[in-house]
Amino acid sequence: MSSRVGVDIGGTKILVARLEGDEVVGTKKRSTPQSGVPKLIESVAKLVERVDPEGHAPVGVGLPGQIDAVAGTARSSPNLKGIDDEPVAIRDLVAEATGREVAIDNDVNVATLAEHRLGAGRGARDLLGVFVGTGVGGGLILDGRLRRGSRGLAGEIGHMVVAHRDGAICACGLPGHLEAYAGRASLERRAREAHAEGRETELVVIAGDERMKSSVWAKALEAGDPVARSLIDEALEALVAGITSVVVTVDLDLVVLGGGLAHRLGEPFREDLESSVNQAMFASAQVRVRWAELGDDSGAIGAACLTD
Amino acid sequence: MSSRVGVDIGGTKILVARLEGDEVVGTKKRSTPQSGVPKLIESVAKLVERVDPEGHAPVGVGLPGQIDAVAGTARSSPNLKGIDDEPVAIRDLVAEATGREVAIDNDVNVATLAEHRLGAGRGARDLLGVFVGTGVGGGLILDGRLRRGSRGLAGEIGHMVVAHRDGAICACGLPGHLEAYAGRASLERRAREAHAEGRETELVVIAGDERMKSSVWAKALEAGDPVARSLIDEALEALVAGITSVVVTVDLDLVVLGGGLAHRLGEPFREDLESSVNQAMFASAQVRVRWAELGDDSGAIGAACLTD
Numbered sequence: 001m002s003s004r005v006g007v008d009i010g011g012t013k014i015l016v017a018r019l020e021g022d023e024v025v026g027t028k029k030r031s032t033p034q035s036g037v038p039k040l041i042e043s044v045a046k047l048v049e050r051v052d053p054e055g056h057a058p059v060g061v062g063l064p065g066q067i068d069a070v071a072g073t074a075r076s077s078p079n080l081k082g083i084d085d086e087p088v089a090i091r092d093l094v095a096e097a098t099g100r101e102v103a104i105d106n107d108v109n110v111a112t113l114a115e116h117r118l119g120a121g122r123g124a125r126d127l128l129g130v131f132v133g134t135g136v137g138g139g140l141i142l143d144g145r146l147r148r149g150s151r152g153l154a155g156e157i158g159h160m161v162v163a164h165r166d167g168a169i170c171a172c173g174l175p176g177h178l179e180a181y182a183g184r185a186s187l188e189r190r191a192r193e194a195h196a197e198g199r200e201t202e203l204v205v206i207a208g209d210e211r212m213k214s215s216v217w218a219k220a221l222e223a224g225d226p227v228a229r230s231l232i233d234e235a236l237e238a239l240v241a242g243i244t245s246v247v248v249t250v251d252l253d254l255v256v257l258g259g260g261l262a263h264r265l266g267e268p269f270r271e272d273l274e275s276s277v278n279q280a281m282f283a284s285a286q287v288r289v290r291w292a293e294l295g296d297d298s299g300a301i302g303a304a305c306l307t308d
Numbered sequence: 309m310s311s312r313v314g315v316d317i318g319g320t321k322i323l324v325a326r327l328e329g330d331e332v333v334g335t336k337k338r339s340t341p342q343s344g345v346p347k348l349i350e351s352v353a354k355l356v357e358r359v360d361p362e363g364h365a366p367v368g369v370g371l372p373g374q375i376d377a378v379a380g381t382a383r384s385s386p387n388l389k390g391i392d393d394e395p396v397a398i399r400d401l402v403a404e405a406t407g408r409e410v411a412i413d414n415d416v417n418v419a420t421l422a423e424h425r426l427g428a429g430r431g432a433r434d435l436l437g438v439f440v441g442t443g444v445g446g447g448l449i450l451d452g453r454l455r456r457g458s459r460g461l462a463g464e465i466g467h468m469v470v471a472h473r474d475g476a477i478c479a480c481g482l483p484g485h486l487e488a489y490a491g492r493a494s495l496e497r498r499a500r501e502a503h504a505e506g507r508e509t510e511l512v513v514i515a516g517d518e519r520m521k522s523s524v525w526a527k528a529l530e531a532g533d534p535v536a537r538s539l540i541d542e543a544l545e546a547l548v549a550g551i552t553s554v555v556v557t558v559d560l561d562l563v564v565l566g567g568g569l570a571h572r573l574g575e576p577f578r579e580d581l582e583s584s585v586n587q588a589m590f591a592s593a594q595v596r597v598r599w600a601e602l603g604d605d606s607g608a609i610g611a612a613c614l615t616d
Contacts (some may be wrong), residue, residue: 149559251457
């Protein structure tokens, strides 16, 4: 089986894995340098060399931000120092530093690809990856291939419009988007607004002035907090609307669910989502919702799969 | 260039066209027999023979209802006598009656294919066909090919969810669907409800107890009727939500707009739709909305293209 290297560049760490065929045979990681692009590329090249010292295996790189997979460039990656508004030629820089063939894509596409090749979506012809964390990300596999689209927008389900009028405002500034209801950052904003309007909530009791982490939401739900319950219910309704709309648009029957908030809310959340989606759907359009299986390694594994 | 025959089976008429390459070189039509499937197939076969008496050109058939293009079957076609809940093997029946190769698909997919091959979408890699009439239909071209999906649901944009809570009820019985806001039948229902609640409206003055045809809507808008204006504005908002969601899901930059209501509302409607979609969208996701070009022949032309 062929050897491939995958690089997952996150805001806090870089994880590199070597795959032989479909098996992870070695990983290396380090914290992400925050002193600009040259240092970042140097670190990536060193990790690649360490995980595959003998070889010339091709390298796939997944990273956050607006990635143009065809041009091989990255921009607007708020968590990576030096990747701002101007496109940075990450693919060519990594190719130069490693002397290898390189492919890149964004972290959500890469995680979706990983689940399709080696995780919860193995063998599926079509699937939608839904990642509910700080925001809501998505990735789309159609006819066995990652759908990118000519502008690399495909799968940006966080910006689907689930409220056609008077919609909540998304982090992107536009109204009615899925992420404005179902992303953790928006949920925190809405909880703090409710609190400021005089509604008591465990969310603020537990979080105080700190970030309202996913665990805070899980605890508040467990305590039966009505503000948390009502906001998470609306998050579910928004996710149901978005997933239903994807299903009738492209026709698929499998959703792979991941992301920090989804995992923290756990099996009741997945069950609610699956049953609500199927209640909202024609009988002929039933959908399974499965957990993403690959966890922390999915970024590196999916990145390696970019080289196929 | 190769010869192909396209058959458009509608509720009131059957139109058959022969194409040489991309040119329509002959058409025949007759009213749709309403005495069951055998008579329907016989009529189709006769028209095919008349439009292509010498040849053995392959035949494409477009018809309304739930069509399984792979199995070649049709069901639930309310406007065609004898095509009810059980699948009818239209493809095989037409093949037997004509002795030719046959392909079938639903009327909206076929109209979208026609616009992609020979109409407003020529040369586009990806496009969404949006047909606003009694209901809201859609067709999706991705990477130059009609997307059907494993269950033939792809493009069913009328059933996208554009209101994640407290949505209007669609003809299919489910809440919040695009068609519940933007289809002519739903618009009429909502207008009559408003009237029953005591709101004066030109729509009812013009239509009386008759069907509220597209021309009634156009006249009421022209007369400045506030009920018509507010319902059409909400129809636009719902279409904007649906189109925006398709664009961020699959990434495309061209919408081809057709359908009786859309055409009757005319260029102001298209302009409003295009500018509203682009206001609702990231700068990087701009979209053109073009009129469908092929008019009444699109069904037969698209059906012929099924044989490619």
